[in-house]
Amino acid sequence: MTTATLPPSATLISQSADSDTQLLEVSMGPQHPSTHGVFRMDVALDGEHVVKLKPIFGYLHRNHEKIAENETYLGSMPYTDRLDYFCSITNNWAYALAVEKLAGVVVPERAEYLRVITGELTRLQNHASLVGFLMQDMGASGTPLMYAFREREKILDLFEALTGARMMCNYMRFGGCRCDLPEGWLAQAKQVVDAFPRFLDEFERLLSGNEIIMARTQGVGVLSKELAINAGVTGPMLRACGVNYDLRKVDKYGIYDRFNFRVPLGEHGDVYDRYMIRLLEMRESVGILRQAMRDLPEGPFTDPKTKVRNFRPKPGEAYGRIEAPKGELGFYLISDGTPNPYRYRVRPPSLINLTVLEDMCLGQNIADVVIILGSVDIVMGEVDR
Amino acid sequence: MLGEGILKGLAETARNFFGSYVSKDRLTTIQFPEERAPRIEASRNFPFLVYDGTDPMAGLRCVSCLICEKECPPKCIFIEKSTDKKPDAVGKPQFYPSKFNIDVSVCMSCQICVEVCPFDAIKMDNAFELSATDRFDALLFNKQQLAKPNEYYHEIHPTEAAEVDAALAAARAKVAPKPPPPPPPAPPTTEAAAQ
Numbered sequence: 001m002t003t004a005t006l007p008p009s010a011t012l013i014s015q016s017a018d019s020d021t022q023l024l025e026v027s028m029g030p031q032h033p034s035t036h037g038v039f040r041m042d043v044a045l046d047g048e049h050v051v052k053l054k055p056i057f058g059y060l061h062r063n064h065e066k067i068a069e070n071e072t073y074l075g076s077m078p079y080t081d082r083l084d085y086f087c088s089i090t091n092n093w094a095y096a097l098a099v100e101k102l103a104g105v106v107v108p109e110r111a112e113y114l115r116v117i118t119g120e121l122t123r124l125q126n127h128a129s130l131v132g133f134l135m136q137d138m139g140a141s142g143t144p145l146m147y148a149f150r151e152r153e154k155i156l157d158l159f160e161a162l163t164g165a166r167m168m169c170n171y172m173r174f175g176g177c178r179c180d181l182p183e184g185w186l187a188q189a190k191q192v193v194d195a196f197p198r199f200l201d202e203f204e205r206l207l208s209g210n211e212i213i214m215a216r217t218q219g220v221g222v223l224s225k226e227l228a229i230n231a232g233v234t235g236p237m238l239r240a241c242g243v244n245y246d247l248r249k250v251d252k253y254g255i256y257d258r259f260n261f262r263v264p265l266g267e268h269g270d271v272y273d274r275y276m277i278r279l280l281e282m283r284e285s286v287g288i289l290r291q292a293m294r295d296l297p298e299g300p301f302t303d304p305k306t307k308v309r310n311f312r313p314k315p316g317e318a319y320g321r322i323e324a325p326k327g328e329l330g331f332y333l334i335s336d337g338t339p340n341p342y343r344y345r346v347r348p349p350s351l352i353n354l355t356v357l358e359d360m361c362l363g364q365n366i367a368d369v370v371i372i373l374g375s376v377d378i379v380m381g382e383v384d385r
Numbered sequence: 386m387l388g389e390g391i392l393k394g395l396a397e398t399a400r401n402f403f404g405s406y407v408s409k410d411r412l413t414t415i416q417f418p419e420e421r422a423p424r425i426e427a428s429r430n431f432p433f434l435v436y437d438g439t440d441p442m443a444g445l446r447c448v449s450c451l452i453c454e455k456e457c458p459p460k461c462i463f464i465e466k467s468t469d470k471k472p473d474a475v476g477k478p479q480f481y482p483s484k485f486n487i488d489v490s491v492c493m494s495c496q497i498c499v500e501v502c503p504f505d506a507i508k509m510d511n512a513f514e515l516s517a518t519d520r521f522d523a524l525l526f527n528k529q530q531l532a533k534p535n536e537y538y539h540e541i542h543p544t545e546a547a548e549v550d551a552a553l554a555a556a557r558a559k560v561a562p563k564p565p566p567p568p569p570p571a572p573p574t575t576e577a578a579a580q
Contacts, residue, residue, distance in 0.1 A: 078497065150411075164428055
């Protein structure tokens with residue numbers, strides 16, 4: 001720890017508060033247990049209060065976009081698993097959607113249902129583990145996280161039975177999915193989904209009314225509606241501020257217009273609202289899953305006309321976006337008619353939601369920074385790419 | 386009352402704690418080296434090469450077409466084509482790999498090599514206990530280490546292997562029946578000639 005050289009604004013704050021105090025610059029991370037991966041924050045502190053916060057990332061940069069430009073279209077599909085490694089299936093989906101737009105591929109109906117089912121299962125496990133991690137950040141070491149992971153494990157088992165891998169699923173293909181459901185999968189999935197609301201009830205009884213959690217999270221890290229919209233924040237973060245924007249309702253990509261579900265909205269935009277939004281979204285996801293599993297039609301699971309090898313879309317550009325568990329995940333592709341994209345760009349929700357971190361943290365205690373960061377829901381694989 | 390929420394939460398943890406003694410649903414821990422979770426059929430780890438028959442090197446289905454080497458996203462497959470030829474599954478003379486190496490420290494288990502292989506020669510293994518003390522040579526698998534019998538493939542992925550065998554048998558049947566029952570070709574040709 002060293003005393004800092006600070007920008008004029010920060011120095012001013014410190015002088016106006018107390019001319020005797022000295023600002024302390026603390027480097028949190030990149031190996032800090034609460035920074036959710038290799039993320040570093042340069043925090044300037046006036047006593048316990050944050051006067052400046054500079055996020056520093058790039059420790060997990062793996063050149064994803066440039067690798068994809070030298071790779072065939074199919075070849076970057078497994079790399080997208082490694083973006084947000086908690087939700088590989090939604091990453092696959094967004095990329096497949098962009099390529100399908102680019103090449104004009106039609107997805108068969110069964111494949112659309114399979115995508116919705118796996119995508120919503122991904123949302124369930126992402127939100128459940130996020131809430132667990134948030135409690136871990138708050139100091140509830142273990143119990144809520146282990147309960148969440150216990151449920152997540154059941155969903156990962158389903159993924160393994162379907163795709164062969166628990167996390168790096170590599171499941172979507174252009175024009176459908178890689179494989180059909182194995183025997184007995186649907187029954188097992190129904191069982192998991194039917195048992196999920198009971199877990200949510202338990203989780204809520206355990207956490208939502210807890211006075212310590214309420215005291216630590218309510219009114220902490222407030223993000224205003226205007227700033228959230230201006231900064232391009234999406235996903236549960238934006239909806240916690242009370243903005244009704246869910247791509248499943250706005251874009252109605254895939255077959256989301258067939259399902260009956262609500263979009264939960266927050267009111268205050270604080271950490272508690274962000275936590276609550278995730279719990280409520282899980283309940284809506286369970287509803288979508290029930291409808292999708294009920295209506296799942298028979299038929300081909302992939303478009304037979306789309307080739308696996310020598311896939312060359314016509315020159316053009318496309319932007320495909322979906323409502324990933326963390327927010328709007330988009331892939332922007334430019335094709336020049338060769339087997340690999342000319343330009344490949346990811347719009348990662350975590351990175352853009354992270355840009356408002358300083359605004360949420362200013363004036364808060366250093367202990368609250370950890371919770372605020374936890375409530376943003378970042379995965380460094382996606383932030384640094 | 387202040388603290389009510391905490392007490393309710395504690396009741397929940399107590400329910401989970403005591404429930405773990407009676408309900409398998411709440412106690413999911415498996416003591417790994419002693420017990421093992423049931424194997425999931427679809428699970429995949431690293432690729433291996435399938436051979437038919439008893440001789441691992443002569444029975445390899447791989448014809449060294451280099452498609453997997455080209456399509457592999459992290460480029461972890463290295464193949465050297467043979468100079469001479471041997472018959473493949475349907476009896477055509479084909480090259481075979483004189484060298485086939487997979488660097489499993491680079492492989493990311495994406496299964497694309499399996500998807501693009503037109504000869505069903507490369508499949509995904511599910512062996513995961515592969516720790517080694519040397520991260521270079523010990524993790525570079527050569528042809529001898531990669532070759533595994535078709536029976537092993539049936540053991541780890543029964544459904545998939547049965548489908549592959551059926552498809553291969555159909556391909557062989559398409560090629561094979563022509564030479565054994567020689568149908569009398571003379572009458573149709575004479576008729577055609579007469580017309």
